Amino acid sequence: DAGVIQSPRHEVTEMGQEVTLRCKPISGHDYLFWYRQTMMRGLELLIYFNNNVPIDDSGMPEDRFSAKMPNASFSTLKIQPSEPRDSAVYFCATNRGMASEAFFGQGTRLTVV
Amino acid sequence: KNQVEQSPQSLIILEGKNCTLQCNYTVSPFSNLRWYKQDTGRGPVSLTIMTFSENTKSNGRYTATLDADTKQSSLHITASQLSDSASYICVVSLGSSNTGKLIFGQGTTLQVKP
Numbered sequence: 001d002a003g004v005i006q007s008p009r010h011e012v013t014e015m016g017q018e019v020t021l022r023c024k025p026i027s028g029h030d031y032l033f034w035y036r037q038t039m040m041r042g043l044e045l046l047i048y049f050n051n052n053v054p055i056d057d058s059g060m061p062e063d064r065f066s067a068k069m070p071n072a073s074f075s076t077l078k079i080q081p082s083e084p085r086d087s088a089v090y091f092c093a094t095n096r097g098m099a100s101e102a103f104f105g106q107g108t109r110l111t112v113v
Numbered sequence: 114k115n116q117v118e119q120s121p122q123s124l125i126i127l128e129g130k131n132c133t134l135q136c137n138y139t140v141s142p143f144s145n146l147r148w149y150k151q152d153t154g155r156g157p158v159s160l161t162i163m164t165f166s167e168n169t170k171s172n173g174r175y176t177a178t179l180d181a182d183t184k185q186s187s188l189h190i191t192a193s194q195l196s197d198s199a200s201y202i203c204v205v206s207l208g209s210s211n212t213g214k215l216i217f218g219q220g221t222t223l224q225v226k227p
Contacts, residue, residue, distance in 0.1 A: 004156075043157070043202065043217040056214065091156050099145060099164075099206075104156030 004105035006092050012111045018080040021108045023092030024073060031095040033102065034067055034077050038088045049075065050098075082112045115140045117205050117218035125224045130193055134221045136186040136203030148177050148188050149202040151220070157202055160188070193225045 005024040013019050025032050033048040047057040052069045060067070064083070069075040079086055093104040117138045126132050138146070145164050149157035161170045161177040163186075169178045174191045190197055200220040207214040 042219045043204075045215055045217075093156070099162070101159040101162060102147075104158070107156050 004092055004094055004103050006090075006105035006108050008108060009106060010109045010111075012113065013082055015083055015112055016081045017112075018078065019082045019086075019110060019112075021077040021090050021092075021110070023075045023077070023105060025075070025092070025094035026096075026103055027073070029094035029096045029103070030072075031098055032069060032075050033093045033095075034075070035091040035093065035104075036088045037091060037107070043091070046077070079110075082110075084112045087111050115205075115207055115216050117203055117216050119201075119203050119218035119221050121221060122219070123222040123224070125226060126193055128193060128195055128225050128227050132190050132193060132223065134188045134190075134201050134203075134223070136188070136218055138184050138186070138203070138205045138216070138218075140184075140205040140207050140216050142208060143181070143184075144206045144208055146177075146179055146186050147204040147206070148175070148186075149204060151200045151202060153199070160201075190223075193223075195225050195227060198223060198225045 007022045030051050034046040035043050037043045046059045047067045048055055049069045065079055067077045089107045089109050091104050091107045093102045095102045120135045145162055147162045148160045150160050151157040160172050160175050163170050163179045165181040176189045179186045200222050202220045203218040205216045
């Protein structure tokens with residue numbers, strides 16, 4: 001398996017534009033997490049899914065952020081409209097079972113100018 | 114307040130030396146504690162996962178310990194190598210039934226010099 005695949009690796013966009021980050025989980029993993037990492041705040045859990053169903057989105061900062069998982073092999077995190085303070089590295093991670101090891105993707109570095 | 118605090122914030126050691134990173138947490142209830150290694154520009158990689166009933170767990174040259182009574186964990190790195198240079202993140206899972214809420218420490222940045 002190629003691991004968790006995220007795209008794009010880097011994204012630079014202007015303030016106000018819509019940004020869509022993508023994640024392909026490891027096959028067979030039933031949990032999918034979206035995280036945001038900044039120097040100031042470290043890693044923060046935004047939302048996670050179990051069997052494609054959103055379980056906890058309390059970490060989503062505001063209504064501008066939304067996440068979907070239409071099937072077991074694909075998830076998106078969308079920011080609309082984007083703001084400079086959204087600049088961060090966004091990670092997707094997946095598990096097989098909640099208590100097991102989490103596998104992280106390479107991350108998407110988002111810069112909003 | 115549920116918090117995870119790591120120390121030191123950064124550390125520089127010489128290749129071949131041992132080191133110990135600390136993690137104190139106030140998370141309750143707690144289901145498991147994880148240590149991750151994150152290389153610059155990459156995603157975190159799991160090193161160990163321990164439940165409250167486990168005192169120690171090893172992964173090669175990495176050994177994690179857990180004292181659930183004092184709510185402290187440590188990560189010991191033996192015979193350090195240049196490739197150990199990375200950030201090490203302590204993560205505590207909140208809840209008694211693996212709810213998925215993870216509390217992250219700010220990490221310890223380790224630099225191993227030749």
